Amino acid sequence: MLLDWMPFDWILVxxxxxxxxxxxxxxxxxxxxxxxxxxxxxxxxASALICLAALLLLLRQGNAxxxxxxxxxxxxxxxxxxxxxxxxxxxxxxxxxxxxxxxxGGVAASIYGLGYGRHESAPLRVLPFYPVFxxxxxxxxxxxxxxxxxxSWELMSLSSWAMVLAQHRDAANRHAxxxxxxxxxxxxxxxxxxxxxxxxxxxxFDFAHLRxxxxxxNSLVLALVLIGAGSKAGLVPLHVWLPLAHxxxxxxxxxxxxxVMTKVAIYGFIRxxxxxxxxxxxxWGLPLIILGGLSAAFGILSAxxxxxxxxxxxxxxxxxxxxxxxxxxxxLTFTGNERASWAALAFAAALFHVFNHVLMKGLMFMVAGxxxxxxxxxxxxxxxxxxxRLPQTAALALVGALALSALPPxxxxxxxxxxxQAILVSPELDPWALRLSIPAVGAVxxxxxxxxxxxxxxxxxxSFLGRPRSTAxxxxxxxxxxxxxxxxxxxxxxxxxxxFPGFVIDALAPIxxxxxxxxxxxxxxxAWFTLTPISAERSSYxxxxxxxxxxLSGGLAALIIHRLGSHRVRRAPAWDCGFPEPSxxxxxxxxxxxxxxRRVFGSIAFSARERVTMPAPxxxxxxxxxxxxxxxxxxxxxxxxxxxxxxxxxRINLLQFLSIRQYLALVFAALVILLTVLAIWG
Amino acid sequence: MMLDFAIQGAQMLLVLGLAPLxxxxxxxxxxxxxxxxxxxxxxxYRDLRRLIAKEAVxxxxxxxxxxxxxxxxxxxxxxxxxxxxxFATGLVxxxxxxxxxxxxxxxxxxxxxxLAGLDIGTAFGGIGASREMLIAILAEPAMLxxxxxxxxxxxxxxxxxxxxxxxxxxxxxxxxxxLALVALVMVAIAENARxxxxxxxxxxxxxxxxEAMVLEYSARHLAMIELGxxxxxxxxxxxxxxxxxxxxxxxLGSGWEAYAIGLAAYLGKLLAGAFALALFETSIAxxxxxxxxxxxxxxxxxxxxxxxxxxxxxxx
Numbered sequence: 001m002l003l004d005w006m007p008f009d010w011i012l013v014x015x016x017x018x019x020x021x022x023x024x025x026x027x028x029x030x031x032x033x034x035x036x037x038x039x040x041x042x043x044x045x046a047s048a049l050i051c052l053a054a055l056l057l058l059l060r061q062g063n064a065x066x067x068x069x070x071x072x073x074x075x076x077x078x079x080x081x082x083x084x085x086x087x088x089x090x091x092x093x094x095x096x097x098x099x100x101x102x103x104x105g106g107v108a109a110s111i112y113g114l115g116y117g118r119h120e121s122a123p124l125r126v127l128p129f130y131p132v133f134x135x136x137x138x139x140x141x142x143x144x145x146x147x148x149x150x151x152s153w154e155l156m157s158l159s160s161w162a163m164v165l166a167q168h169r170d171a172a173n174r175h176a177x178x179x180x181x182x183x184x185x186x187x188x189x190x191x192x193x194x195x196x197x198x199x200x201x202x203x204x205f206d207f208a209h210l211r212x213x214x215x216x217x218n219s220l221v222l223a224l225v226l227i228g229a230g231s232k233a234g235l236v237p238l239h240v241w242l243p244l245a246h247x248x249x250x251x252x253x254x255x256x257x258x259x260v261m262t263k264v265a266i267y268g269f270i271r272x273x274x275x276x277x278x279x280x281x282x283x284w285g286l287p288l289i290i291l292g293g294l295s296a297a298f299g300i301l302s303a304x305x306x307x308x309x310x311x312x313x314x315x316x317x318x319x320x321x322x323x324x325x326x327x328x329x330x331x332l333t334f335t336g337n338e339r340a341s342w343a344a345l346a347f348a349a350a351l352f353h354v355f356n357h358v359l360m361k362g363l364m365f366m367v368a369g370x371x372x373x374x375x376x377x378x379x380x381x382x383x384x385x386x387x388x389r390l391p392q393t394a395a396l397a398l399v400g401a402l403a404l405s406a407l408p409p410x411x412x413x414x415x416x417x418x419x420x421q422a423i424l425v426s427p428e429l430d431p432w433a434l435r436l437s438i439p440a441v442g443a444v445x446x447x448x449x450x451x452x453x454x455x456x457x458x459x460x461x462x463s464f465l466g467r468p469r470s471t472a473x474x475x476x477x478x479x480x481x482x483x484x485x486x487x488x489x490x491x492x493x494x495x496x497x498x499x500f501p502g503f504v505i506d507a508l509a510p511i512x513x514x515x516x517x518x519x520x521x522x523x524x525x526x527a528w529f530t531l532t533p534i535s536a537e538r539s540s541y542x543x544x545x546x547x548x549x550x551x552l553s554g555g556l557a558a559l560i561i562h563r564l565g566s567h568r569v570r571r572a573p574a575w576d577c578g579f580p581e582p583s584x585x586x587x588x589x590x591x592x593x594x595x596x597x598r599r600v601f602g603s604i605a606f607s608a609r610e611r612v613t614m615p616a617p618x619x620x621x622x623x624x625x626x627x628x629x630x631x632x633x634x635x636x637x638x639x640x641x642x643x644x645x646x647x648x649x650x651r652i653n654l655l656q657f658l659s660i661r662q663y664l665a666l667v668f669a670a671l672v673i674l675l676t677v678l679a680i681w682g
Numbered sequence: 683m684m685l686d687f688a689i690q691g692a693q694m695l696l697v698l699g700l701a702p703l704x705x706x707x708x709x710x711x712x713x714x715x716x717x718x719x720x721x722x723x724x725x726x727y728r729d730l731r732r733l734i735a736k737e738a739v740x741x742x743x744x745x746x747x748x749x750x751x752x753x754x755x756x757x758x759x760x761x762x763x764x765x766x767x768x769f770a771t772g773l774v775x776x777x778x779x780x781x782x783x784x785x786x787x788x789x790x791x792x793x794x795x796x797l798a799g800l801d802i803g804t805a806f807g808g809i810g811a812s813r814e815m816l817i818a819i820l821a822e823p824a825m826l827x828x829x830x831x832x833x834x835x836x837x838x839x840x841x842x843x844x845x846x847x848x849x850x851x852x853x854x855x856x857x858x859x860x861l862a863l864v865a866l867v868m869v870a871i872a873e874n875a876r877x878x879x880x881x882x883x884x885x886x887x888x889x890x891x892x893e894a895m896v897l898e899y900s901a902r903h904l905a906m907i908e909l910g911x912x913x914x915x916x917x918x919x920x921x922x923x924x925x926x927x928x929x930x931x932x933x934l935g936s937g938w939e940a941y942a943i944g945l946a947a948y949l950g951k952l953l954a955g956a957f958a959l960a961l962f963e964t965s966i967a968x969x970x971x972x973x974x975x976x977x978x979x980x981x982x983x984x985x986x987x988x989x990x991x992x993x994x995x996x997x998x
Contacts, residue, residue: 384803408790443982453819457815467803528778550754552757554753569738573741575897586805587805596813
């Protein structure tokens with residue numbers, strides 16, 4: 001009987017199992033170690049099951065599978081006969097891809113959690129919510145009606161919110177959780193309105209019905225979904241919660257929130273805009289491209305200024321989400337201008353970057369967690385020299401940093417290269433607005449990619465290289481085996497996808513066929529795993545060859561020199577122009593490394609001001625350099641809103657202190673007004 | 683087929699063999715222009731031989747990354763240089779990286795070099811790494827705009843295809859191409875740490891960028907880095923030659939005479955490039971580090987202008 005089960009059944013069973021693990025963890029609160037192994041082990045196995053089943057569905061390139069469950073609201077969909085209730089679930093190629101990618105992140109985070117969870121001071125603030133979070137994310141992707149979608153979306157938000165509050169004694173974390181909750185509610189509210197608009201009063205909320213029914217208000221729906229899903233994904237200027245909330249959670253949860261949850265938000269956006277809304281207008285891609293470019297540049301600039309390792313990574317997520325949205329915007333633009341094959345290219349670039357970012361960001365947050373576990377520090381100004389203390393973690397961190405810097409031969413480069421290829425075909429488009437804005441966004445993306453390399457030289461170089469800046473860093477110990485296993489798997493996958501990108505592109509074919517009716521050339525037919533997205537004359541890239549050539553020529557050079565020249569090494573004190581300074585504080589710090597970039601870009605982006613206080617000659621006071629930076633987004637958008645809400649709350653507060661007669665009068669007045677409205681409208 | 687592989691192999695060895703000579707030539711020419719006799723142009727070869735034979739002195743707290751980085755840097759630049767057509771188009775392995783990938787490969791080399799600068803934990807390494815990354819941040823968008831200009835014209839980012847397009851088609855004088863050429867020269871000067879952005883001959887540490895970053899290196903490690911830097915200079919001059927002056931380049935499958943002509947033309951281009959660089963360097967003063975953003979910002983604006991002109995004039 002079990003053998004008759006289809007992959008989709010396995011997925012649902014695994015999601016149910018994840019849901020069950022949450023309450024189970026609560027009942028096991030007396031045995032926290034057992035609960036930890038059970039929750040992370042169980043979640044890892046369930047995620048692996050989901051991942052395999054989704055991959056099977058994706059690679060078999062079959063039709064979408066659907067299922068109806070008699071639970072949920074009584075009237076969620078329109079049938080031929082009338083309203084029917086229950087939950088509608090469906091998995092097509094797009095869903096299968098996202099499900100495979102998110103559960104892959106889930107597997108890695110669960111393995112990591114097995115080891116990292118030991119450092120948790122209050123495991124019961126994480127364990128019950130962790131599997132529910134995973135289940136919520138998977139359920140968003142298999143949802144086929146608005147109710148299941150929004151329900152699981154909220155489940156995902158609330159369970160992750162609970163884990164952001166895991167270290168609730170820290171006031172900064174409470175603030176982060178509050179901002180997160182506000183932004184999540186705001187986003188869901190907009191999505192709710194969007195689904196209402198799409199349904200248009202017909203009463204049917206299943207996606208099949210919405211697909212037929214959509215029209216009329218589509219541009220408004222696009223705006224609502226862009227803001228609603230974009231706030232979850234971290235698009236500027238809706239990103240403010242992300243660098244607060246992602247680092248506050250335990251590191252494997254940060255990896256999930258930054259690597260995976262933002263992708264679920266992107267899935268929601270794609271599902272509505274590319275699938276449900278149908279044919280786009282020609283200008284729809286434009287706001288996406290502009291917001292994406294803005295997010296990429298602003299996100300990575302903020303990361304460059306950041307000292308906290310986990311916050312830096314959260315800002316880098318904003319950059320990567322920007323890259324993905326530029327790809328999606330290009331795809332939407334090309335579809336709107338009837339260029340299906342180019343749309344397929346741009347969309348493939350975006351999806352490839354989704355996959356890559358799950359791997360890279362998952363890996364790097366785990367590295368940050370390893371550093372935190374080994375030293376207790378997240379501030380890169382208190383780290384240094386960890387390559388000697390954590391050699392394996394350092395090697396994996398180097399892989400992650402190279403990948404996030406979009407450098408060949410790793411995977412991050414491939415998806416950015418594809419995005420650039422998609423930009424390069426765009427001058428054939430007619431509308432002038434597109435012709436002028438797309439190349440400018442290309443320059444912004446190039447700037448973001450170069451800034452990313454500088455950011456990760458700074459992050460990796462200051463924390464892993466150099467001399468230790470604190471005793472905690474000097475005494476660090478390599479982390480446990482589970483953590484290294486999880487990081488190693490992700491690191492290997494980063495290298496593998498960088499060398500063989502063709503496998504990923506081929507796996508995307510059914511999605512592109514579904515959405516655009518066009519695909520990229522089959523990559524498994526090209527020689528030596530070369531990636532040729534359009535044609536061989538136009539452009540090609542081969543990660544395998546690049547890696548092989550570098551390894552061969554570097555190895556050959558080393559061999560020849562060691563044979564013919566000298567291979568002797570003498571260890572000596574550092575030269576440093578003859579004046580080596582023993583104090584590690586004389587090394588470049590996070591602030592000083594960022595100083596050139598701050599000088600060039602900071603005055604515009606952050607109104608950065610530097611003030612140097614030099615004591616008079618003979619005065620023994622230390623010289624001081626003070627740097628002030630302003631968060632314009634917070635000050636110009638969120639600050640006023642916060643002030644307005646507070647003012648309104650103060651006013652409304654009066655209503656709490658009325659007498660019973662006044663309350664009765666108020667109720668009566670409300671009733672009269674409502675009846676009047678009805679009388680006029682009806 | 684065998685011939686194609688032979689051409690690719692010859693190209694790899696040619697760039698490796700010529701790179702130190704190019705550097706020596708620039709130094710000699712510069713010295714002559716300044717009224718000094720200057721070293722023999724083959725001096726860089728002697729330096730490399732001497733460095734390779736020496737015992738390497740490595741700082742006590744250096745990690746494996748510090749010792750591996752020179753080879754990675756050298757290999758990445760060599761691979762990039764081997765894929766830029768010099769005397770013949772249609773290299774066998776040209777499909778393994780297009781122009782964007784070649785630029786990114788140089789980025790990989792820079793990434794490792796900057797990390798190596800930070801590895802010992804001295805202030806000079808930090809200052810060099812941080813400034814090198816700043817220059818890269820500013821140069822990379824400009825470079826990409828140049829790539830865009832060429833790719834839009836030739837309909838390809840493949841260097842062989844672009845070079846073939848430039849030879850075969852009547853491209854003529856185009857404003858975009860002129861702007862792109864100026865921008866590329868500016869980027870090349872910045873990327874190769876030449877005057878006015880950086881001074882390769884300075885011994886005042888605080889004014890250095892590239893040299894400060896590699897301050898701790900000695901012996902064979904230093905040799906690899908110097909050779910890499912020479913290759914990078916050769917790469918940029920070859921790139922300018924192949925894109926903007928593709929005269930005489932042998933086409934795929936042509937006879938021995940064509941290759942001989944191509945080789946002669948290539949040597950001529952290198953000589954011209956070395957002369958122009960020496961002349962430029964002797965006639966201009968080095969600028970402050972914080973003037974570099976304006977310099978490279980101008981390159982970016984030129985590149986962007988070139989692309990926009992093309993976007994606007996396309997299919998009107």
